[in-house]
Amino acid sequence: MGTEAIEAVFLETRNWGKAAKFFQALGYEMEMSAGDGSGVFRNGEGPYLVVVEIPEDREPGVQIALKVPDADAFRADPAIDVVTPFQDTHYGTREMTVRDPDGRLWSLQAPTKS
Template sequence: MTTGGIEAVFLETHNWGKAAKFFQALGFELEFATDHNSGQLRNGDGPYVFIAEVPEDREPGMRIALKVADADAFRADPAVDVVTPFEETHYGTREMTVRDPDGRLWSLQAPGKN
């Protein structure tokens, strides 16, 4: 089974408010905000962007999640280095981490079992 394209981009920031305004100025709409300086934005039918604020002493990171329709049916090709198998997340999805040949980590995201 293959992936279905990009599901999401996860960004970390030092200032949630400024980051959200930046993406809104680029045409993204706020779908929801949390009470801990994070939220989700989307522009049309494309991937969503989830932004979370991190402390100043931590360098902001970025992660891209690829869409998987069914985690139970997904079988990674032997050429794919699986770092962590699919696991339930606290936000209702299942995620797997894989490593590409250059050492970058990628997330595969599937609907949760709920």
């Protein structure tokens, strides 16, 4: 079993307020704001957009999370470099980190066990 789709895009920003206004101007609706410079946006049925404010001295990054329907049924092909196996997250998913051939890290996300 492989991945199904892009589940979410995680973006770091140096200015939460400006970033929130930018994505809302592009048609994204804020589904949740944590009140700490982070929030979740969505545009229709597309992937979630998770935006988190970081300190000025850090370079903003981006990470794409691919959807896996069942972490227990997922079998990593030997061609996949598993950095961390599936683990439960504090935000209600199970997440695995893999590295592509060019060294980029990818997140695979699955629902938690019921």
